[in-house]
Amino acid sequence: MATPPNAAKFAEILRAEGLVVVEVGNWEDHNRNHKGPWGPVNGVMIHHTVTNGSAYTVDVCHDGYAGLPGPLCHGVITKDGRVHLVGYGRANHAGLGDPDVLQAVIAERSLPADNEATADGNRHFYGFECENFGDGKDPWPAAQLDAIEKVSAAICRHHGWTERSVIGHMEWQPGKVDPRGFTMAAMRARVGARLNAGKPVASAPKPKPLPTPKRPVVDLSQLRAAARSNPAAKGQPVTYKGVAIVEAALVDEGLLSKRYRDGHWGTQTTPGYAAWQRRCNYRGDDADGVPGPDSLRLLGDRHGFDVKE
Known part of the structure; x- marks a missing residue:
């Protein structure tokens, strides 16, 4: 259980982990805080987007769509391993989930089965959407998996959490399947190994904005x-x-x-x-x-x- 850092510090924490961070538009003030509180935060939640194309994916996660206004997460992890910050504060990513899972994350113990949906996940989790169709066939490039590991470790390192504070959407909300294509158990093992290896010293430079790809x-x-x-x-x-x-x-x-x-x-x-x-x-x-x-x-x-x- 922790208080989120301010937006500038949040970006700094991610860059200190060696991540390439792209700041999108008004991300620092783009949130859904008028709908309810954000924090105290208890963990990091990973999703997949069911979209194709990095620029389009980032736009959707920033703006949202009919019936679900943006931001749809705090950061979008594209296939090239970049982290695009699209919002900071309450975001429409987690929805209602299992309170037993929330208590397990807070206590950093093994997760129970998710069988109810009454706890406000948008309040308690950082959310990261990862560019992937989520059909089990769309590949997860090494750069993207590395970025998921680094994002999760950076936040856990800042708050003093272990890898048990990192969960998938499928572990939070009954009926969800994301992220699909790798296991959260394997990703938590990667995050734990990274945390145990010690604090990184290198910081990635600010990149140029992602170019708009050719539309399908x-x-x-x-x-x-x-x-x-x-x-x-x-x-x-x-x-x-x-x-x-x-x-x-x-x-x-x-x-x-x-x-x-x-x-x-x-x-x-x-x-x-x-x-x-x-x-x-x-x-x-x-x-x-x-x-x-x-x-x-x-x-x-x-x-x-x-x-x-």
């Missing part, structure tokens, strides 16, 4: 073919990589569960897209769950992809 392109005709194929029919349904991009956008809009973001246009993706069409004021046969140019372009404008017709 979704081919409308291929997407429509995938959407119209029947997974229950004989043979294989049409597959197209753009499906994963659209599904990630639907997840961000709250119209599709993360577990159905699998790159295949299935029985859950169709009603999710139909809900998006209705949100765009389409009705009847015009909201059939098969993407059209206008609704897809609107989705792309909000989620960082272009449409090829």
Whole structure:
């Protein structure tokens, strides 16, 4: 249990651990403190984003989206190992979780199973979103895993915590699966080894802002073919990589569960897209769950992809 340092000190703590830190916009004053207190803090929580593209991921975590205003975390750890600070204070990242887990983190003992959600995690945890689709296939580069280790160790070192104060979202809130692709037990072992090795002496320089990458392109005709194929029919349904991009956008809009973001246009993706069409004021046969140019372009404008017709 501890009081968070001020924003400038927080950035200094991370850089002292050897991290490359990017300060995004008004991050020092960007928070949800008007919705409730932040602190005392008890631990560090790790998430994955279900997004593709570093610049887009950072923007989403800073701004939030419909129904969930930003900041969505304190820092975004991109695949290149940079830590982008997008907010400081209360952030929309943890939600309600298991109070038994919170007490275990405070006591730094083994975590119990998460089976209820009544404790305010946004108040008690630092949150870091990590750029990854979270499908178990998207790779976790060594630079990114190193940054997760360093971020966690830096905060634990400052507060005098052990690695047991670092948890995954899946360990906090029933039904969550993030982070997926590595185990929190293995990450805690890395953090513990780093803490036991002693305090670092090097500090990374301030980097230049991350350049905006080329936006992905979704081919409308291929997407429509995938959407119209029947997974229950004989043979294989049409597959197209753009499906994963659209599904990630639907997840961000709250119209599709993360577990159905699998790159295949299935029985859950169709009603999710139909809900998006209705949100765009389409009705009847015009909201059939098969993407059209206008609704897809609107989705792309909000989620960082272009449409090829």
